[in-house]
Structure formats: C-alpha cells, structure tokens
Amino acid sequence: MSTEPTTESAPPAVPEDRVPGRVKRPRARSDGLYWGILYGATLVFVVVCVAFLVTLVTSSFSAWRHSGLGLIFGTTWNPDKELYGALPLLVGTLETTIIALVLAVPLGILVAVALVHLVPRRLRTPLSSFVELLAAVPSVVFGGVGFLVLAPYFQQHFYPWLQSTTHSFYLFSGTFSTTSTLLAGIVLFVMVLPTIVALSRDAIATVPVEQVEGAMSLGATKWQILSRVVLPSSRTGITGAVTLAAARALGETIAVAMVIGNYFKINHSLLSGGTTLASALATQWDGATSLTISALGALAVILIAITASVNYLGRALLRRASQGALL
Amino acid sequence: MTNIGDLPADPIIERRALIQATARSSLARRNLVSRLMLGVCALAFVVAGAVLIWIVALLISKGFHWISKPFFTQDPQTPTVFQQNNLGGIRNAIWGSIVIDGIALLIAIPVGLIAGHLLAESENSFANAVRKTTEVMTGLPSILFGIFVYEFMIIKFHYRFSGILGSLALVMIMVPVIMKASEIAFRAVPHSLKEAGLSLGLSKGVIAARIVTPAAVPGLLTAVLLAMSRAVGETAPLIWVIGNNYVATWSPYKQQSAIPISIYNGLLGAASPLQQDYAWGSALFLVVVVLFLNLGSRFLAAFLRRERH
C-alpha cells in the first residue's frame, strides 16, 4: 500500500474547502490554470475528433453528387471509368465477416469453457494471456503469414480438395488462384478468435458458483451444468463478445488487403478474389484521382457508421451483462 | 401431526422409483456426452494454442536467419547481377518507425494523460460525452485516421507526404487508449492522498502534479506501453500519408518508411520470392517488439494488482 501521510484528526463536518465545486480558498488563480489545462487538452482532442468526422463527410460530397445512391448499390467499381459502385465491397465485407464468425464463435466459446471449467484455476490467467497474445500481433503479420504460407497451400491443396469433396458446390465453384474471399475470412477468423475467447471467458467465469452448485446437487453431469445453466446464463456477455468481434472483422484493413485479391466484382464463389470496404481504402489509394479520393471518403463514412454502431451495440451488451441483466 | 404426505404416498414412491431408474439408465449416456463435449472443449483449446505456437514458430524459422547486423544498419538495396542475394537491411524502416512513433508519443502522452486526468476528476456531462467519444474512437478502423490526416493536411493545407503526418495519425489512435487507461489509473489513487494535500492548503494543480501523478505512475506507464504496442504495429494509417523512402533519414518532414509499411510494401509490390522471404525477418522483428511492449504492460498491470493487495 502506498504510504499515506497522516493528517490531523479531521472534524466530522466536511469543511467548506473540501466540498467539490465550492472552492473558496486563496490561490483560485492557479486552480483556474489547472482546470484550464485539463479542459484545454481535452478540448483539443474533441475538436480533432469533430474535425475528423467533418472532414471525411465533406470529402465525400463530390462523390455523392457524382454517383448518388449508386455509390452504395452500384455493382461496378471502376475508377478509370469513374464508376463507383460499392456493392461488391459491401458483399465482400459481409462474406468475410460471416466466414470469420462462423468459425470463431463455436471455437471461441468452447475454448472459453475450457479456460474456465477445465483448466486448473492457477493456470487460467497465464493461459488466457497466452491466447490473448494472438490479439496483439499486428495485422500486417497475419496478412504476411496468410499471403506467404496459407495462400500457396490453399491454391495447391485446399481449394482442389474443397471442390472435389463438395462437387464444385455453388460457393466453392469456379477458378481460383492464391488469394480469395475464403482465405480472407479464415485469416479474420484467427484474428478475432482471441476477442471472443477473452470476453466469453469473462462472461462464463462470472456465472455465480451457487448456480453451478445448485445444478450439481440436482444430479446433473458436468456438461449438463455447462450447457443448461452456465452458457445460458452467460449468453448476454457472449453475444456482446461476438458483436465486438464482428466489429473488429468488419473494420480489418491490412490483413484482408493482403490476402483477398482485391477483385472488384461480385462473384458467388468464395474461392474467387474479392474486396471489402476497409481493404479497398488501403488498396485503391495509390494513384487515385480526386473524384476517386472523394469516393473513398464516402466509403470511409459508411465504414464509420457500420463499425461505430456495431461496436456500440457490443459494448452495450457487455454493460448489460455485467449488470446481471439477461437477454 | 398432519400427514400431507400420507394420502398421495404411493405416487411419490412410484415417482421416486421411476426417477431413480431413469437416472440410472441414462447415466451411461449422459456421462459419455459430458466427457465427449469436455474433450471437444479441450481440443478447441489445444487448437487455439497450436495456432499461436505455429505462427511464432513460423516467424522464427523463416525470419531468424535474416536478423543480422546489416539488417539493422543498411538501407534496402536492389539486388544486382553480381550481388543477387544482397537485399540490404531495413534501416530506413527502423529509423522511420523510431521517428514517427517517437513524435507520436511526445504528442499523445501529454494530451492523453491530461485528458485522462480530467475524466478522472469530473463527472459532468462534458466528461461523459468525451468518454463516449473515446469509446467510439477506439473502435474505428485505424486507416480512417490516415485518410483524415491526408484530407486535412495534404489536400487542404497542401503539406507534403512526410513522417510527421504519420505521427499525427498515430496520435489519434494512441490518445483514446491512453485516456481510457490513465483515467483508470488516476481514479485508483486513494482519495486520502488528495484530501491530505487539500488539508495542507495545496492548490489543485500542485496536488495533481506532485501527489496524484507520481502515485499513479505505474498505471500510467501501463497505459503508455499499451498504446505504444498498438501504434508500433499499425500499417494502415501510415499508408496514406508518409510516402515512402529507401534511404534512412531522421527527419520527420521528409517522406518516411516504417517497419510495418516495409513489410506491407515488400509483399504487395512486384516482389521477387527472395524479397518476399525477406519480409519474414522484418515481421519477426516487429512481432518481438510488439510482444515485448504488450507483455511489458501486462506484467506491469499484474504487478500493480499484486502491490495493491
């Protein structure tokens, strides 16, 4: 404990100068400086945030004027022809996020259950940190591993296997090279897994032990306790975890740009290349005309809207979970 | 003594027998399911751990042999006919990262700490609004900040591509992180310390600077390390604003490179297999630095938690 300087015994009543907001002491001037600095720095930050939003929104105006709603619903993105339809990007964003979640949610929840109920208590924190380290790895490294190692392997072995096993099922049909939407989804899956594990683990660990004991004393097996009492009790927190993971996947830029092939047409096959809102912002920048820059600004605004709202939803769920509310 | 249990005694005993019989007969199946599912959980855990270990092993095996003195001291070279394997080093990226991240730290730390202090000291609606804003900002994809700096500085003010613009973009990522974590650190300082200062007649500014901040230093350090570990690995916000260079320079006013950028460019450009392989070295170095910072902040936080109890 930090050493606390001893004070004279204070009278029970709170003296005037300790009531917040009613400072009537000398040296009010330097207090003003204190608050001035505090508010000043914070205001700078706030102003920059506002400038951020305003700049991006206004930068997109010329693109909106040019393409109108076609910016969102248009199916062709061809800056050379000044065609800015973002539907392929939206579709790609959705596809990659869904693939990532479909893989990460079951695995993540199971790992979280393992961390809370299978692993000896002493090992729980170190092992959790171990899984969370995955979250600290920069996206460019994930992209690099995906591009240099997974992509060639997929092209040579995985895609052919997929096509033969599913008889060129609709989603896995067509020609392919190394980069693909599927690969991007899988890379995203690895990147969001730690988020789901960490947050689900918190939700599962905070289920009161009385409920576990209550179920146990009714003659339930361990898995029955987990599946019928623990997991339902933590479903709000788990849903929040999944939502925040989705927000992360929706906004991931670099790793996706490196493995998705940056192909700007809608293709029903997951094995073909694709693009997402975020990755387009990275790849379309070089050599762009001012109109294209404006269109990218519009994409940025859409991305802000999507990630901010999904993030907000996820955090609200986590807040409700920590207050004990149930979905 | 009323015997409510007497009249329906038979149904109870019957039911008891039924329950016992059912429980017994279903036991084998239930136990099997339980063991199976728990095994699946354990398997999932092993898989997750294996993925991380695989990535680390990959980085080390492919990248380690690139780490050498020239790696750090030379700028990238184009392989010539006579020296086909000489790719030089990433000195330009290392200097660039140091300059860009360093300047970002210099700006972000004071702003973040001071703003975090404000959040810890006030409860009004302004503070709440700022807190909400911070939360939103931490969730945004980082490339947006690069676009903002581009639009604002390069287009509006006709500034040139330079390292310092990258710093500005990184500042926007770091400040919310530092704000949030330092607010927690400041709030954790015991009230008694502040009250002691007040009763000694000290002004709020002195209290904050001389009493509260030193007490919160470990937590603040954690905040800074965390923000650093994030900023060092960022690629996207830099893409739009720092340009590129192939010769190391310390000037933030010139175009710069950075370690994550060098990896990104190295892989996306028309790179030869050798150059692609070369990226492993940079990637290993980057991961080591980031993990070092991240683990450092964790250990510090854990150390703090133990100290307090």
Add this chain to the structure above:
Amino acid sequence: MRLKDVSVSFNGRMAVRDVSFDVPDKRVTALIGPSGSGKTTLLRALNRLHDVTKGAKVEGEILLGDTNLYSREIHPTLTRTRVGMVFQRPNPFPTMSIYDNVVSGLRFSGIRKKAVLNEAAESALIAAALWDRVKDRLKMHASSLSGGEQQRLCIARALAVEPEVLLMDEPTSALDPVSTKRIEELMSELKNRVSIVIVTHNMQQAARISDLCVFLLMGDDGAGEQIEVAPTQKLFTDPVDPRTLDYIQGRFG
C-alpha cells in the same frame, strides 16, 4: 442415513473429524454450533459436493439405506438425486421459467414425458406451499418471485426429484422473518416426505423445528468435532457436555 467416523480434510488440513450419528427417518436433524465448527462442510459431504474441490478428502462411511454413498460403484450424480440440497441464498436458474426450474432436476436425469414432469412439478410446488401462488404463472421467470418465494421454489426444485434426504444449508438466514417463519412451518410438513438435515446457526430455530440435534464445535486443531448428539428437547434442557450448555446459554457465538 447413517454417518460413521466421517472426517473431511482439505489438502491435509482437517476440517471435520470423526462424526458419527444416525439421521432418523422422516425427521428433522439439526447441525448446530458456532461458526467455523464445520457444520456446512459436513453437510456438503453428505451429497458429495466436495468431489469437485481439489484436495478435498472425505473419510469414513456415509450410508444411505445399505449403500455407502462414497463407494466406487456409485456415481455421485446418482447420489445427488437421492440426497438433495437447498442453499443459503436462493439460487433459481435465472434463464429458466418457474416450471423449468422445478423440473430441471428431472430433466437432468433424463425424464422427458410431459405427464410425469407436470405431476412432479405440481406435487413439489404443493409441498413447498407455492402452488397456489404460481400455478397460473408457471411460464414466468423465477426472478419475478420474492426472496422467500424463490427459496421455496428452490425447495420445490429439490423435492421434485423425490430425494430421500433433503439437506438445507442455513436456508432462512438470508430471508426476512415472515418468510423464515413460513419455511419453518413448511419443514414440519415436509418431514413426512423426506428426512431433513439442516445446518443452522440460530439456536432458537433449531429448538423450534428439529427432532434431533448434533452439536459441533471447533477443536484445538481447528477441526470440527462432534460434542453431543441428542433429541432436541433433551439437548436443550439437559445437555450432557458442559460445552453444549455453554453454547446454549449463549456464552459463545
């Protein structure tokens, strides 16, 4: 149920030592004593709740009928359908409705027939004096009930699997006096259905509701020891051991 030389230790440290007594059938047995005397630890050994605690060891024999509950051939899950438990703080499952809560034990054991579940639920809720209160609201969430009602719900839930013994760990200590009284009245009716073993730190409660009292006290080594076992009337009016007398007279808490 019979206990013979039952001891419970955690990582080698004794918590309860050499307890032996017979739990009379269809009666209320109270485990009393000051805090730290090992009452709850002993109670939890009776339905094998210590199985999941690392380092916990239960020695001695706990017989139900003629089977030793701790013998290798008996799976603890089965034991727990014969020996049920109600906890200090009401713990209904928050995501389940009242009905689902009551029948949860039956479902865990594999019973799915609606008819059986309905019958058992009604019977258990009537026994817990809750049926009239909830019979039209069975689908509502358990959290809509008051504290005392939630505890009665937990009692109903435990009763639904028709255990032979019901363990109660200070079931009224978290409740208000009115609910406490209700549940005490309940117990005198319940004992016709199940044998009850109750841990209570409230002497007056033990004197009110129990037929047999077991007095435990922490010994010099920190382990709870059995001091005296006697029918309630006798223990409170004419105890054998002087320490029992001290406790009854309130000389220590």
